[in-house]
Amino acid sequence: MRLRTLSITGLLLVLAGAALFYVLTMPQRLDAAAIAPEDSGDVARGETMFWAGGCVSCHAPSKATGEDQLKLGGGDPLVTDFGTFHAPNISPDPTDGIGAWSLADFANAMQRGVAPDGSHLYPAFPYTSYVKMKPQDVADLYAFMKTLPPVSGKAPANELSFPFNIRRGLGLWKLAFMDDGDPIVPLTADTKDPVHRGRYLVEGPGHCGQCHSPRTLFGAGGIDTSRWLAGAPNPEGEGMIPNITPGSKEVGAWSADELAEYFATGFTPEFDSVGGRMVDVQENLAKLSDADRQAIAAYLKAVPPQP
The missing domain is CATH 1.10.760 (Cytochrome Bc1 Complex; Chain D, domain 2)
Structure with missing residues (x-):
């Protein structure tokens, strides 16, 4: 009887731990009020955000020049101590890229590291910095990226070892390290x-x-x-x-x-x-x-x- 009681107690603890892990790692999306209206983006201003954000450096083909820089089907692999990351296709292709994404989908990926399907994105994608962007600038960037050429084909899957290959665990990482969006360097009111x-x-x-x-x-x-x-x-x-x-x-x-x-x-x-x-x-x-x-x-x- 005692062994059975211990077994049931152990099972309950495991289930409680799994439930807690599930709750703590749930993706946290932006409030609707933190997202600009769907069609409010300005393409010209979005191009400024595009170059400031360096999207080409990770998502364009290696050593691309000219118009090829705007074909964002994925770039060179990023080899780190945690494994190899492959930047995804972020062209407007509706199947392999982000062409079917809404502005809300885009904003949540940019500022919360959450994909449209609810999975966590790895912080090799710098959403912990993009969280500081103004909603209108995110909308402008989205508008510009919709003007780029669609590229077919998906990037290779990331090559990560345990436990880094468990995306759900990124929810705990975000709880510990996700930026709150406040400026890092304080400036006085009279700063130019x-x-x-x-x-x-x-x-x-x-x-x-x-x-x-x-x-x-x-x-x-x-x-x-x-x-x-x-x-x-x-x-x-x-x-x-x-x-x-x-x-x-x-x-x-x-x-x-x-x-x-x-x-x-x-x-x-x-x-x-x-x-x-x-x-x-x-x-x-x-x-x-x-x-x-x-x-x-x-x-x-x-x-x-x-x-």
Whole structure:
């Protein structure tokens, strides 16, 4: 009888644990009030968000140029310590891409990491930064992306080992590390407007901190905002992503104008040229307006210096 009681108790504990896991890992979608009206997007403004967000860098074919950059069927695999991630097809193809998505579907993927079918998206897709985007900017980006050429074919499945291959578990990760959307660097009321615009572009659509800031929990957690933009290990295993705060011995010595020129041309004040993964980022930034590049530079000069 005692053994039977223990067995029943154990079973009940397992069921209770499973129920708790199910509840805690349920996808959390945006409130309807946090999503812009369905047809409110502006294509021209959306193109700015597109280049600021660097969609091409992950979702376009490797080394694509010209119009091929706008064919977003999936790019190079991202090989990390947790496994290999493959960026999905985000072209307007209605079967293999996002052509059948509503604006609400798109916004929930961008800002909650939730796919239309309710599955969690991996944070290799930087929705923890996109959560800071304004609803109208998300709608504008959606409107622009609907104008891009459809691409057929799905990207390969991610190649992840246990437990990282359990998508449902990402619900627990989000509970622990999902950004609340508040700015990371506080600015005073008398801070000049370009710095505010730069903060929005860097912390939100530009998601610069995803690479340039270290992560908590041995690299698997959220961004360590106490070391914001102070540099971090390369997620692909080779070298370091540099410190881009005013405390950096290299970038910190550049003026705001020199930073903006680097974004526009790819040349440093020492006449060196951009290299590595930053090539793609710089080419995206070159497509922004001079005012936006100056705003990004002004913000980077205003962030707290990190050694």
